[in-house]
Amino acid sequence: MVTIISTMETQVSNGPSGTSMPNGPVISTNGATDDSKTNLIVNYLPQNMTQEEFKSLFGSIGEIESCKLVRDKITGQSLGYGFVNYVDPNDADKAINTLNGLKLQTKTIKVSYARPSSASIRDANLYVSGLPKTMGQKDMEQLFSQYGRIITSRILVDQVTAGISRGVGFIRFDKRNEAEEAIKGLNGQKPLGAAEPITVKFANNPSQKTGQALLTQLYQTAARRYTGPLHHQTQRFRLDNLLNASYGVKRFSPITIDSMTSLAGVNLTGPTGAGWCIFVYNLSPEADESVLWQLFGPFGAVTNVKVIRDFTTNKCKGFGFVTMTNYDEAAMAIASLNGYRLGDRVLQVSFKTSKQHKA
């Protein structure tokens, strides 16, 4: 099994044109709202992040006009990206500054302004293979940039061999026609000095899976929710039924899987029903929610964070709370972060007890 991680990605700022307004939604003269300074796209979200967690994370920055975690229409699975539209352009700017690059589990999220939605920017993603192993991300961009504006580029690397290129990558152009031109110009061509020609084609659209691929993904997703191998006969039976029912049919929803796993007695939630509440002590007066997300996000699913503030000064009173969905992840976070030195302070981190009840 080969683990693939890319660390080579360009952060393009899809900056809005013009300057940021001090307050409120921007209304143009024709009455339509201009979202260009408030609407963000968030990429590389962890697969298991929910709409609620998504809203909680971005809501910690400022008032949200609307937000949406984008899901597969059929399976309900997260597609790993979403949109957040703030009321105030300043909060959108703040969200980019504080949350772009945030590590959540195995992902590093990307927060940037959303480009205005249009058909011309869809299906502009290319899959490139046969690249010389010596070609880096910058070289690849240089090769493709003659055909248009590159939004993202990535070369897949094999982690077990210390990040050596697999000769495979992706290029997303701003416009589909730019991608088309790049295929015409580069598919089957040898880059300067390369021994072999490269292949350039449109990348598969993840939301247009075949029935078989969809089934495989469903099965893997469902199976992953069980804590171990499917020994128990009833679990196996239920899972098989689930998959049979979902394939070629009607009313499948991820709720079905959730209720099934609950019935099977796995994937327990915490004593509050909402997750495991963690008490974090010795935060600085300047601490805010983002620091809690940064500390706990890498350990697993975080549903909520809260910094307790003084009512009058609005400064942190030195403690806060974090809610995590899964016990194991919460326990790992506590084990790792209790005693952690944050600036000149040493944190105390534990499961919340009834004694620390006030919030």
Place this chain on the structure above:
DNA sequence: TAAAATT
């Protein structure tokens, strides 16, 4: 030879 970027 395949990672989740347009609601």
